[in-house]
Amino acid sequence: MSKLSITGIIAAIIVIISAFLPWLTIESKGLTFTGLDTKGSSFGEPAILNIALAVFCIVLLLVNKRPAVLAALFCATLLTAWSFRNLLLFSRCEMGECPHREAGLFLSLVGAIAVLVCVLFQKGPAKRA
Template sequence: MSRSQIITVLAIVVVIVACFIPWMRVEEPTLLTITGVDTEGTRYGKPAYGHFIWSVLVLLCTFIPKIWAKRINLLFAACNLAWAIRNFAIIPSCDGGICPIKLTGLYLILGASVVIMITAFFPKEPPMKPLTH
């Protein structure tokens, strides 16, 4: 495995783990802690499932030794980063005068998604076929 593949796998593990740790805390009217998979009491749905899907697709394309997989991996990594930016911006936004507190999970998701995007730019290249005349 190349260095970029190892870093990609570690970043994906961080994304998956961060989906289960607290993303934000709402203190009013009741104390409510929200993770990526447990958003009970809100209307956000399950935002972690988007990260699960994109991360699996990135992982698959990372280990396929074809040039088309490396190009598609850029798309999947960009979608994962876009989903992380969306979660970072929309989920902890103020609503009705109640502003939640951002917690570690949101920052980990965003940081790991940036790392995944960077590693998608530097993939392990598939072996070149020799030119014949």
């Protein structure tokens, strides 16, 4: 297993951990949202897909076959896009009230980008001659 695979697995674990950290606080209402706990809003639970994609990326990074590398690329790209979507969705201002973004939201995006970079630069399986 290469160093990039190990780094990608660690980054995917960071994405999973960030789902449980605070993503957003609305000070006027006294609400704190995580990726899995958004009671009192219409955000849903966007971190469920983050966790599922991160686990899938971990499994695919452990397998060093050509189809797994291509699937990992698709999965990491989707994870990064979904994390960026969450950043845009959670950090927007509504009705003159701007929420305070917390570290978990940014950590999710940074971890997803790290997974994508590790998958992009990962060497595929050796070709047989």
